[in-house]
Amino acid sequence: MKPMCEKVIPSANCSWRFVKYELANIDFNWHYHPEYEICLTLNSSGLRYVGDNIEEYTGADLVLVGPNMPHTWHTDENSNGTIQTVYVAQIPKLWIEGLIDEHKEFTELKSMLDLSSRGLLFGAECTTRAQELFLAMDNADPFNRYVQLVTLLNVMKADPLVSTLSSSFFTFGHRTDVGIDKLDRVIEYIYNNFERSIYAEELAEIAHMSTNHFHRFFKKRTERTLTTFINQLRIGKACKLLINSNHPIAVISDQCGFNNTSNFNRQFLAIKGSTPSAFRNSIKVKHVLS
Structure with a gap:
């Protein structure tokens, strides 16, 4: 199936997009976009698709997807009727890479962002910390939300249990839409x-x-x-x-x-x-x- 190119619009008064979804289930939506995406999925079980990687997941799931990497999650409704929560941070490529070029403090993010071209899955401790930070973002003003995002990126780059998802030879040839x-x-x-x-x-x-x-x-x-x-x-x-x-x-x-x-x-x-x-x-x- 050919993935759809998604247009990402930053949140009000922000350089990037933050969104929280509360859903009965997650529909299959095979798509890509030129932004980096951090996705935290909570209280759900199903399949995660990133590039040519398809895996079952359950509970809290934290992933970083690089620009133009096709991805989606797909779940059924929870048997107990509870709501599934998805936090998403979508970060423009030029913006975050501009920060790295202009500020030495951000250069440590470069290797993680480069590797995210394959999709990155993070460990349990990092995922728990990400949940706390996303919860804080939900009620924060744009400045403090930015501070939480930088903190989250710092936590993610230090995770010793991070692993790649898609294979190194996967290429996506349908990036024009x-x-x-x-x-x-x-x-x-x-x-x-x-x-x-x-x-x-x-x-x-x-x-x-x-x-x-x-x-x-x-x-x-x-x-x-x-x-x-x-x-x-x-x-x-x-x-x-x-x-x-x-x-x-x-x-x-x-x-x-x-x-x-x-x-x-x-x-x-x-x-x-x-x-x-x-x-x-x-x-x-x-x-x-x-």
């Missing part, structure tokens, strides 16, 4: 126009797809619906305006492309966990205390 070019054009268009109403029909035309096909294509590639993606961009801009301006909330709502203030308040609460006014007040309190 016209879909990624289409998605890049669509995302660039959204970034340039999200302050106004954007319709799926116009994006589908850019991608040369039917509207229904485009919706499926976009969600599969970004793991978000089109509406969610656009709302996240708009709320990100709203946060900047709430912090850096004294504009009324209704004005900020209009400037960020929302059709009415009540919808803006609802979307802001869903994404940020607070209302726009509460968010602005919390920033003011932090400034006073500092």
Whole structure:
């Protein structure tokens, strides 16, 4: 089966992507991307596919996959009905390799990152420590999440029980995917126009797809619906305006492309966990205390 190229979008205000999944089971999704990926799978048992390596796993499973290495996990639902948890850190190749080139402190990561082209499986002690760090990331702001990521990489590079997964002669020859070019054009268009109403029909035309096909294509590639993606961009801009301006909330709502203030308040609460006014007040309190 030909793997799919996944488009990875960094988390808000971050240079890399952090995500936590809570799932009844893990579907087979054979894919690759140009980012390094750290994946911690908890409370599940099934098959792990990395390159030409296929292994059974159970319990906590920590893996580092290098750029463009096809991979997936696949599980059934737990017999006791409990939820399976997956933590993922996806790190842009140019970003992390730039840190290594520019800062001597990061050079010790190079050998581990080079070896990750085959996929790396880590030992139990390292995996337990990774679980603690991922748990801390879940509730951290972008700066402290970055600190936890660097700590995790440091723990992983020192693991004496790390082992490679895929064979040294495995090569993947399908790293070009016209879909990624289409998605890049669509995302660039959204970034340039999200302050106004954007319709799926116009994006589908850019991608040369039917509207229904485009919706499926976009969600599969970004793991978000089109509406969610656009709302996240708009709320990100709203946060900047709430912090850096004294504009009324209704004005900020209009400037960020929302059709009415009540919808803006609802979307802001869903994404940020607070209302726009509460968010602005919390920033003011932090400034006073500092």
